[in-house]
Amino acid sequence: MWAFIRNFRSFACIAAIAIGIFGRQDSSWAAYPTLGNYNLVSQFDALPNPDDNATNFSGIAYRTETQSLYIIDDQSTRIYEYTTAGAYMRRISLSNFADVEGIVFMGGNTFAVIEEGNKSITRLSITDSPANVTIAKSSGVTLTPNLAGDFGNSGLEDLAYDSANNTFYVVKEKTPASGSTVAKGVYQVDNPSGGGTATTSILSEVTATVSPLATDLSGIFFNNQSDGHLYVLSDESKLLLELTLNGTLIDSLVLPSSFSKPEGVTFSPDGHELFIVGENRELLHYHATPEPSTLLLVAIGGFMMLARGRKIRRVVGR
Numbered sequence: 001m002w003a004f005i006r007n008f009r010s011f012a013c014i015a016a017i018a019i020g021i022f023g024r025q026d027s028s029w030a031a032y033p034t035l036g037n038y039n040l041v042s043q044f045d046a047l048p049n050p051d052d053n054a055t056n057f058s059g060i061a062y063r064t065e066t067q068s069l070y071i072i073d074d075q076s077t078r079i080y081e082y083t084t085a086g087a088y089m090r091r092i093s094l095s096n097f098a099d100v101e102g103i104v105f106m107g108g109n110t111f112a113v114i115e116e117g118n119k120s121i122t123r124l125s126i127t128d129s130p131a132n133v134t135i136a137k138s139s140g141v142t143l144t145p146n147l148a149g150d151f152g153n154s155g156l157e158d159l160a161y162d163s164a165n166n167t168f169y170v171v172k173e174k175t176p177a178s179g180s181t182v183a184k185g186v187y188q189v190d191n192p193s194g195g196g197t198a199t200t201s202i203l204s205e206v207t208a209t210v211s212p213l214a215t216d217l218s219g220i221f222f223n224n225q226s227d228g229h230l231y232v233l234s235d236e237s238k239l240l241l242e243l244t245l246n247g248t249l250i251d252s253l254v255l256p257s258s259f260s261k262p263e264g265v266t267f268s269p270d271g272h273e274l275f276i277v278g279e280n281r282e283l284l285h286y287h288a289t290p291e292p293s294t295l296l297l298v299a300i301g302g303f304m305m306l307a308r309g310r311k312i313r314r315v316v317g318r
Helices: 002-023 204-210 292-317
Strands: 038-044 057-063 068-073 078-083 088-095 100-107 110-115 120-125 133-136 141-145 156-162 167-172 185-190 196-198 200-202 219-222 230-234 239-243 249-254 262-267 273-278 282-288
Touching: 057 156, 057 273, 068 100, 068 262, 100 262, 110 156, 141 185, 156 262, 167 219, 185 204, 204 230, 204 239, 219 262, 230 262
Parallel strands: 057 100, 057 262, 088 133, 100 156, 141 196, 156 219
Antiparallel strands: 038 282, 057 068, 068 078, 078 088, 100 110, 110 120, 120 141, 156 167, 167 185, 185 200, 219 230, 230 239, 239 249, 262 273, 273 282
């Protein structure tokens, strides 16, 4: 009887360890889980917003210090801050910007915003003050990728930032029928400190992988925290793709059919949370569980600790 109770307690201990790992909210994972490990926990059909013309959400960024979401809206030319639970916090109005399509958090108070029409990226300083503010384009540093031609409405849709290499990755939505020789794809853009023209080159292997899988490209995210993977979003295909920088496809995530126009993607720094914003003020929130191999290692470790404990008790009891 006592042996049964001891065994039961042992298995209960292992179960508690496993549950604790699944429920942890720290950054102890060695890498982001692959996309197959993310589960949808909430879907917002229309985030609350005080502005009637905020009808074209086009990009999203997660700010580490405030643990909040910065969502850029093309129609109102504003950035809106939300909690991760979808509660409205404040607005940041952008002056002398046009056709804003994407936003990325670079660290500290620095963000970058991409404009589709004039093919420019502007680095901006946005403090974490709770007040509504207006930020002029002239207060930032603007750089222009050296991509020729008039892109029309098939241009640069979003951007990601690679902090280790101080470079941006941008997505060009489609290959237009005429007017530009720049094809749909993923491009690398240098980040000169003083702005100006930025050297730009296509990530040919990444583009070759995503092009047959996605009819358009609408968003992008780069994982600076661990494995350096790219995440490329498609509006028309309702698909999120995870790739290495050499074009190897790691995993994919099919979005709900009810989510109308996915436009931007971001993760929390620890990789636990995934957020996708939709044009009509929509938001998807996913939560990840560890890889199955992680749980297996935890279980094995638990059994080893218990076995070691039993050996010690036997030695002490002699």
